[in-house]
Amino acid sequence: MAKVRSIYFCTECGNESPRWQGQCPACNAWNTLTEEPKQATRREKRSGAAAVMTAQPVQLEDVTGSETLRWATGMRELDFVLGGGIVPGSIVLVGGEPGIGKSTLLLQAAARLHAAGRSTLYVSGEESAAQVRMRADRLNEAAGQVTFLGETRLEAILEATTQRRPDALFVDSIQTVYSDDLDGAAGNVTQVRECAARLQRLAKETGSAVFLIGHVTKGGMVAGPKTLEHIVDTVLYFEETGQLDHRVLRSTKNRFGAAEEIGVFRMTPSGLEPVLNPSELFLQDRTSGVSGTAVAAVIEGTRPLLVELQALCTRASYGSPQRVTTGFDRQRLALLLAVLEKRAGIDFSALDVFVNVVGGVRIAETASDAALVAALASSVYDRELDARSVFLGEVGLGGELRPIGQIERRLAEASRMGFRRAYVPARAVPAAQQGALDIVGVKTVGELIAQLFGP
Numbered sequence: 456m457a458k459v460r461s462i463y464f465c466t467e468c469g470n471e472s473p474r475w476q477g478q479c480p481a482c483n484a485w486n487t488l489t490e491e492p493k494q495a496t497r498r499e500k501r502s503g504a505a506a507v508m509t510a511q512p513v514q515l516e517d518v519t520g521s522e523t524l525r526w527a528t529g530m531r532e533l534d535f536v537l538g539g540g541i542v543p544g545s546i547v548l549v550g551g552e553p554g555i556g557k558s559t560l561l562l563q564a565a566a567r568l569h570a571a572g573r574s575t576l577y578v579s580g581e582e583s584a585a586q587v588r589m590r591a592d593r594l595n596e597a598a599g600q601v602t603f604l605g606e607t608r609l610e611a612i613l614e615a616t617t618q619r620r621p622d623a624l625f626v627d628s629i630q631t632v633y634s635d636d637l638d639g640a641a642g643n644v645t646q647v648r649e650c651a652a653r654l655q656r657l658a659k660e661t662g663s664a665v666f667l668i669g670h671v672t673k674g675g676m677v678a679g680p681k682t683l684e685h686i687v688d689t690v691l692y693f694e695e696t697g698q699l700d701h702r703v704l705r706s707t708k709n710r711f712g713a714a715e716e717i718g719v720f721r722m723t724p725s726g727l728e729p730v731l732n733p734s735e736l737f738l739q740d741r742t743s744g745v746s747g748t749a750v751a752a753v754i755e756g757t758r759p760l761l762v763e764l765q766a767l768c769t770r771a772s773y774g775s776p777q778r779v780t781t782g783f784d785r786q787r788l789a790l791l792l793a794v795l796e797k798r799a800g801i802d803f804s805a806l807d808v809f810v811n812v813v814g815g816v817r818i819a820e821t822a823s824d825a826a827l828v829a830a831l832a833s834s835v836y837d838r839e840l841d842a843r844s845v846f847l848g849e850v851g852l853g854g855e856l857r858p859i860g861q862i863e864r865r866l867a868e869a870s871r872m873g874f875r876r877a878y879v880p881a882r883a884v885p886a887a888q889q890g891a892l893d894i895v896g897v898k899t900v901g902e903l904i905a906q907l908f909g910p
Contacts, residue, residue, distance in 0.1 A: 463488040464644045466681065491645045526622070526664070529567035532720055532729040533560070535758075536691060536704050538712015541568075541623065544662045545711065546655050548629075548684065550669040550677040551693030556702055556722055557668045558582075559590065560693065561625045563726050564666075566596035568623055576621040580607035580631030580641075594726040607641060609634040609650050613657060621663055626654065628668040629683070651686050684708060696815030701736065702727070703815070706756065715819075716756030734761040734872050737814035743842055747834030750845045750874070751826035752865035753818055759861070759868035761845065763813040764823060766830035768806045776805065782812030783827065784819070791828060791850060798854030799901045801835055822859040824850035825878060825903065832904045840907065843875040848883070854899045858883035866892055878903060 463472045465488055470481035478485050525540030534540045537547070551557045558579075565575040579587055584603050591598035602619070606612055609632050616624055626632065632650045633641035640646070651667065658665045667687065669677040677683060677690075684690050690708040695701075696719075704718040719730040730736050738761055741748070747766045752759055764783070771777070780788050788810055795801045810827065812818055825848035833840050847865055848856040858880045859865075866877055870890030877889070881896035888894075897903045 461490050463490055466644060489644055491639060491643060526568065526573060527571070528564045529571060530560075530564060530727075530729060531731070532704065532718030533564060536706050536712075536716045536718040536756075537689065538709055538716070541664045542688070542711045543622070543664055544658050545688040546651075546658045546665040546667065546686070547689040547691065548667045548669050548677065548687040549691045549693060550671050552671060552695070555693050555695060556720070556727055557693050558627050559594070559722075560704070560720075560727055561627065561666055561668065562587070562590060562598055562601070563594060563596050565601045565623065565625055566591070566594065566598035569600050570597055573622040574602075574619070575623045575625065576602050576604060576616060576619055577625045577627070578604045578606055578612055578615075579627045580605075581627060593724065596726065607631050607633060609653060613653065616657060616661070616663065620661060623664045623666065624654075624657075625666045626668065628670060629654075630670050648682055648686070651683050655686050694815070701730065713756040717758065717760075733758070734868060737762050737816060738872070740813070741842065744839060746837045746839045747830050749826040749830040749833065749840055750869075751818070751823035752845055752847055752869055753816075753820055753823055754861055754865065759864045760816070761868060761872055761874075762816050762818065762823075764818075764826050764830050765811045765813060766827065766834045767809040768803070768831060768834040769809075771805055771807045776803070777807040777809070779808070780810045782815065782817050783810050783823075787821070787824075788827070790852075791824060791831070794850055794852060794854055794900060795828060795831060798899065799832070799904050801832060801904075803835075806835070820859075821849040822847060822865075824848060825856060825880075825897075825900075828900050829878070829903065829907060832908065836908055838908055841876060843873065844878065845869040845874045845876070846878045846903075848878070848880045848897070850900055854901060856880040856897050856899060856903065863887075863889065866890075866894070878906070 463475050465479040470479055472488060475488055479487050525542055527534055527540045549557050565577050569575050584605055587603055604615055629647060629651055630642040633646050634650055637645055637649055654665050671677055688710045692705045692707060694703045694705060696703050700722040702720045702722060706714055706716045708714055719733040720727040721730055741763055749764050750761055751764055752761055778788060792803045796803055826846035828850060829840060829846050847859060849859055851857050862883050863885055866889040869877055870892045876893045878895050878897050881898045884894055884896040
């Protein structure tokens, strides 16, 4: 009996290796190679037959259908994150922690698409028809009209989809689907990659939009090979925030819209409801009369968002001061502390520093530097800042405040939320007045602190 050959795949980058290694030679990640039986290639299956070309080259100007309108799901925040709605023939991956609401989100989307006249097929390999019906009965949607298929075998899913030709196919989840053509259990690297690739071909050939639910690892990434995220057109992550029942849907990849777009939902007993004003949500619990808080205007995708940054500076109880951050980059905090010490004369060498972005938001851009600098100085001096002031600007190593992008949109959002004063880089003061905002141009962090607390 011939011995089954094995190959090793990296779960991070998908690189293939002929033998096991502790470190992936492609991405240098450690302990990520998993063993899978070597599958016969398509050329081997055809016993050496020449490949048949099925597609013919065409000029792009002759291609029709590029003007196809998107399909609105009726869920405003979902449509916003997708870039304006569902693109026919696209494949979308939705990841998130267990129980966060991925299945509820897609079942609601399926129900609303059906109500709008679009045919749908909801496939579940994790729940029975009775269990999905229980969820459908709780929703404020006509989810009972959605066509359901309880199946995990890929060939059966493809056959049902080919027969029914739904406008949208929902698969819950890709880790439970397996193909008879491959060895190994559902969820292994080979099965996940090949099943996703065949569903992608189905979407492109039939024009059906395909939604895949993906489990996540302890590191927060979708389980399976990293190539899974390369195969799909859009990757969405469903995240919890610090606002109890609120959820954030974030796009990390979108071929048909802006990446890093976010949509905010509130989980209710009858399903997910969109939060139409996220800035109000993240600022609603602000307390007055407390030092160490400041408001920044950040851009998530194309959406301006006001968030509160909190800083707490206290005398260190041990020899080495702590630097603890939640929602803010720790290395960026270390840089800002060094700038404040060098350029503004504030000594942090004997202080523990704690930074928190309220509401569970993660800030990646540097436009919030000025707000954190103001919050840190406020905590050190134990003097509160004006609750109706917003801070914009990137801090350079020389202590200067540098201009940031889309400043007019940020200021417009601050004005809409009732703020009265904005501290911005002196070189970025807009020529036109932004609502009722009093715009103050600031050149350096020293000048900013002097304006807030005096010389």
